[in-house]
Amino acid sequence: MIKLIVNGETHSVDVEPEMPLLWVLRDHLGLPGTKYGCGISQCGACTVHLDGEAVRSCTLPVSAAQGKRITTIEGLSRDGLHPVQKAWIEHEVPQCGYCQTGMIMTATALLERNPHPNDDQIDQAMTNLCRCGTYARVRKAIHALAEAGAVTPRKS
Amino acid sequence: MTTAVSRREFLKVSAAASGAFVLEFWFPAGSSAAGSADTATEVNAWMVIHPDDRVVIRIARSEMGQGSFTALAQLVAEELDCDWGKVSGEFASPNEHFRRNRIWGSMLTGGSRGIRTSQDYLRKAGASARMMLVMAAATRWGVPPSECTVQAGVITHRPSGRRLRYGEVAAAAALLPAPAEVPLKDPRDWKIAGKPVHRLDIPDKVLGKPVFGVDVSLPGMLHAAIAQCPVFGGKVAHVDASLAQSLRGVKQVVRADDFVAVVADSWWRANEAVKALKIRWDEGGNGHVDNAGIAAMLREGLEAKDLPQARKVGEVGSALAGAAKVLQAEYHSPYINHATLEPQTCTAWFRPDGFLEIWTSTQDGEASMQAAASASGLPLEKIEVHKMMLGGGFGRRGGPQDFVRQGIVIARAVPGTPVKLMWSRSEDMQHGFYRPASLVSMKAGLDAQGRLVAWHTRVACPSILQVLRPQLLAKGGIDFTAVRSFDDMPYEVPHQQVDYARRNGHVPVGFWRAPGQQNAFYRECFMDELAEAAGQDPVVFRQSLLAPDNKERRVLEAVVHAAGWGQPAAAGVFRGVALAAGFGSYTAMVAEVSVSPKGELKVHRIVVAIDSGYVVNPDTCRAQAESNVLFGLGSVLYQENNLKNGRIVETNFNNFRLPQISEMPKVETLLVPSGGFWGGHGEPAILPLAPAICNAVHAATGKRIRSLPLKHHDLRPA
Numbered sequence: 108m109i110k111l112i113v114n115g116e117t118h119s120v121d122v123e124p125e126m127p128l129l130w131v132l133r134d135h136l137g138l139p140g141t142k143y144g145c146g147i148s149q150c151g152a153c154t155v156h157l158d159g160e161a162v163r164s165c166t167l168p169v170s171a172a173q174g175k176r177i178t179t180i181e182g183l184s185r186d187g188l189h190p191v192q193k194a195w196i197e198h199e200v201p202q203c204g205y206c207q208t209g210m211i212m213t214a215t216a217l218l219e220r221n222p223h224p225n226d227d228q229i230d231q232a233m234t235n236l237c238r239c240g241t242y243a244r245v246r247k248a249i250h251a252l253a254e255a256g257a258v259t260p261r262k263s
Numbered sequence: 264m265t266t267a268v269s270r271r272e273f274l275k276v277s278a279a280a281s282g283a284f285v286l287e288f289w290f291p292a293g294s295s296a297a298g299s300a301d302t303a304t305e306v307n308a309w310m311v312i313h314p315d316d317r318v319v320i321r322i323a324r325s326e327m328g329q330g331s332f333t334a335l336a337q338l339v340a341e342e343l344d345c346d347w348g349k350v351s352g353e354f355a356s357p358n359e360h361f362r363r364n365r366i367w368g369s370m371l372t373g374g375s376r377g378i379r380t381s382q383d384y385l386r387k388a389g390a391s392a393r394m395m396l397v398m399a400a401a402t403r404w405g406v407p408p409s410e411c412t413v414q415a416g417v418i419t420h421r422p423s424g425r426r427l428r429y430g431e432v433a434a435a436a437a438l439l440p441a442p443a444e445v446p447l448k449d450p451r452d453w454k455i456a457g458k459p460v461h462r463l464d465i466p467d468k469v470l471g472k473p474v475f476g477v478d479v480s481l482p483g484m485l486h487a488a489i490a491q492c493p494v495f496g497g498k499v500a501h502v503d504a505s506l507a508q509s510l511r512g513v514k515q516v517v518r519a520d521d522f523v524a525v526v527a528d529s530w531w532r533a534n535e536a537v538k539a540l541k542i543r544w545d546e547g548g549n550g551h552v553d554n555a556g557i558a559a560m561l562r563e564g565l566e567a568k569d570l571p572q573a574r575k576v577g578e579v580g581s582a583l584a585g586a587a588k589v590l591q592a593e594y595h596s597p598y599i600n601h602a603t604l605e606p607q608t609c610t611a612w613f614r615p616d617g618f619l620e621i622w623t624s625t626q627d628g629e630a631s632m633q634a635a636a637s638a639s640g641l642p643l644e645k646i647e648v649h650k651m652m653l654g655g656g657f658g659r660r661g662g663p664q665d666f667v668r669q670g671i672v673i674a675r676a677v678p679g680t681p682v683k684l685m686w687s688r689s690e691d692m693q694h695g696f697y698r699p700a701s702l703v704s705m706k707a708g709l710d711a712q713g714r715l716v717a718w719h720t721r722v723a724c725p726s727i728l729q730v731l732r733p734q735l736l737a738k739g740g741i742d743f744t745a746v747r748s749f750d751d752m753p754y755e756v757p758h759q760q761v762d763y764a765r766r767n768g769h770v771p772v773g774f775w776r777a778p779g780q781q782n783a784f785y786r787e788c789f790m791d792e793l794a795e796a797a798g799q800d801p802v803v804f805r806q807s808l809l810a811p812d813n814k815e816r817r818v819l820e821a822v823v824h825a826a827g828w829g830q831p832a833a834a835g836v837f838r839g840v841a842l843a844a845g846f847g848s849y850t851a852m853v854a855e856v857s858v859s860p861k862g863e864l865k866v867h868r869i870v871v872a873i874d875s876g877y878v879v880n881p882d883t884c885r886a887q888a889e890s891n892v893l894f895g896l897g898s899v900l901y902q903e904n905n906l907k908n909g910r911i912v913e914t915n916f917n918n919f920r921l922p923q924i925s926e927m928p929k930v931e932t933l934l935v936p937s938g939g940f941w942g943g944h945g946e947p948a949i950l951p952l953a954p955a956i957c958n959a960v961h962a963a964t965g966k967r968i969r970s971l972p973l974k975h976h977d978l979r980p981a
């Protein structure tokens with residue numbers, strides 16, 4: 108049995124320790140908001156937070172996530188929409204939307220660490236792939252969030 | 264045509280049969296299924312109105328990111344005159360569609376056709392419903408309908424000031440006959456259409472709600488992963504599944520003609536088991552084909568005698584012989600996969616009651632129904648396809664319904680249990696319906712004044728229609744997607760000829776966003792070569808060959824003005840221009856690039872002008888322009904699918920790159936709708952992208968780019 112703390116709740120799952128966290132979330136815990144795009148840490152569709160840091164869950168063995176705080180898109184906000192989700196709606200960022208949950212998780216971690224990222228820092232952090240070409244709006248939404256000071260920086 | 268109808272009954276039946284069904288999965292964004300115990304009324308096939316005035320608009324086309332789910336609803340809502348804040352959408356049921364004699368028109372979502380080929384009947388549906396609702400109110404009041412006005416779903420009898428809401432009269436309205444004459448608004452008076460309203464599908468998508476095909480989850484559902492014969496057209500010769508079968512969670516190994524699938528209790532376990540299969544393939548005679556074989560096939564086509572002609576005007580032979588200057592060039596493009604970020608997927612369930620349910624990310628609900636019927640042997644009445652949101656489509660999920668056929672074969676092996684098939688990324692990369700590789704030669708003549716007098720094009724290109732829609736091949740086997748941009752050239756050239764060599768080989772080709780777009784690259788780059796030979800500016804040269812009222816000319820002039828063509832660009836930045844027409848719209852583009860001394864290309868800015876006649880949602884149209892630029896950019900810079908031993912070489916995003924945010928140019932979109940026709944937005948803006956960039960690269964480096972991707976070219980300035 109592997110014990111996981113996902114979105115504030117503790118779960119025990121009977122899975123192989125090497126099963127990537129992504130599949131535990133999607134197929135064993137019923138949290139399909141985290142997506143599969145490549146399975147080799149290339150696209151970021153599977154991004155979740157592990158103790159507040161953005162990680163790619165498709166290559167992270169579930170055993171390595173034991174005891175850490177895991178946050179998925181479903182648990183990003185306890186009450187309604189997180190400011191990043193609001194900005195994503197306001198700026199009409201998603202197209203097909205498939206990459207966007209990962210995109211939002213990466214952007215949130217970036218803003219919590221660095222509330223005022225410049226374009227280079229956005230380029231460095233936002234390496235998630237989008238096939239639909241939403242990048243200009245991703246950048247715009249991040250800048251708007253920074254300007255409004257909408258995301259609370261994480262104390263570390 | 265009365266109340267709550269067949270659809271609702273169908274829902275009840277399905278829900279009863281499936282027990283603890285999770286109904287949200289059936290519908291996107293705030294659909295009518297949730298809390299629909301009230302007496303919602305179908306006023307006509309396109310909309311359901313609830314007593315509390317919520318309006319649910321049925322969407323027949325698919326949503327793959329392009330925004331039609333919202334724009335189609337805007338068109339209905341505009342004529343309906345309802346309160347947009349109370350509008351939501353739901354996908355029309357393909358099963359009901361067939362049972363009601365294809366009542367929702369076409370469900371096909373491709374060719375940038377979603378809006379332009381349904382706008383007329385959608386607007387009429389909205390207007391017709393409005394007239395019936397007004398008539399119902401007028402009848403209740405005993406007044407003539409001409410004394411009533413409507414605003415945002417509230418009907419007012421002007422003389423008396425009495426009011427009724429749509430929700431109060433919907434049931435009565437539904438019983439009335441539809442009016443024979445349905446006048447439509449002048450688009451200049453639009454209040455909902457033509458406006459950048461927020462997209463209806465976005466809130467669910469940012470919350471990570473289960474809206475995509477891969478998100479389907481049903482009680483007792485199992486998961487399937489697949490291995491398909493790596494050589495297209497090959498078959499399974501032998502499978503040793505003993506190791507796979509012993510792995511944890513594995514329920515079944517399904518051997519089909521050309522694939523082997525494993526069904527397990529999670530996808531990862533299924534895919535680990537697929538990796539443990541020992542499969543011997545019968546490669547079927549194509550196991551030796553590599554890039555050189557494809558090149559030889561195209562070369563043979565290009566040089567073949569007596570090719571069918573897609574166009575012939577005047578006499579190119581004698582005109583070229585008499586020209587003062589003749590230019591000839593060959594251009595080439597590789598195969599490219601769609602690489603939708605959501606891999607191909609299909610969930611199928613042979614229900615105990617003999618009904619088959621399918622959940623899939625499809626661009627064509629009707630095609631999925633037909634594929635399901637032929638793969639299962641069941642009649643259409645016994646099949647339902649639940650259309651899920653697509654994690655990208657780009658043409659991959661329309662014509663080919665391979666994923667549906669496979670899903671059915673797999674689910675049939677575990678009757679009574681729903682099975683969700685999802686392809687791994689490498690399966691998706693290696694089993695596409697690729698943008699065709701093509702080889703084209705162009706020969707054109709200028710007279711002594713530098714005027715273009717003759718243009719002869721020879722196209723060697725696999726035919727998409729031959730693979731997916733053979734009935735649409737024209738006389739002589741001509742595939743219009745392979746010759747477009749040449750057989751409909753806007754330039755006034757007195758002598759033209761287009762020859763087509765249809766050479767298909769074993770690699771499946773398909774409709775890749777703006778099929779035939781390679782020709783726009785060839786034509787518009789060659790136009791720059793001709794302008795240079797004529798000693799003219801590329802814009803002036805094009806203008807001189809376009810009639811003053813030509814729509815391409817108008818977008819060209821709009822874009823060069825906005826981009827500052829003719830004025831100096833920033834230091835080290837160079838411009839290129841191109842224009843194209845397609846998918847009902849007219850597009851012109853200016854690209855600004857720089858090339859470092861090391862030969863590294865940076866695309867800084869793209870200015871694009873699009874005339875689509877009308878614009879239903881300006882914001883989603885701009886988003887589509889941005890999307891086309893980025894999608895095209897990957898193909899210009901580095902994407903290609905190579906062939907070795909009959910197989911596709913690339914396996915994943917590490918060797919088939921997608922551009923990142925740092926590579927996204929600034930995109931400025933000029934929407935210049937001129938009215939009088941309806942064009943699309945899903946594809947047009949990709950057409951001029953490759954030539955605009957390559958023409959800018961020439962301006963920067965002096966090098967002519969005649970093949971893509973650019974990664975194979977040394978761009979260091981000569």
Ligand code: FES
Pocket residue numbers: 142143144145146147148149150151152153154163164165166
């Ligand atoms: S699925 Fe994890 S990075 Fe692509």
Ligand code: FES
Pocket residue numbers: 201202203204205206207236237238239240241328604654655
């Ligand atoms: S929105 Fe479609 S992949 Fe990013």
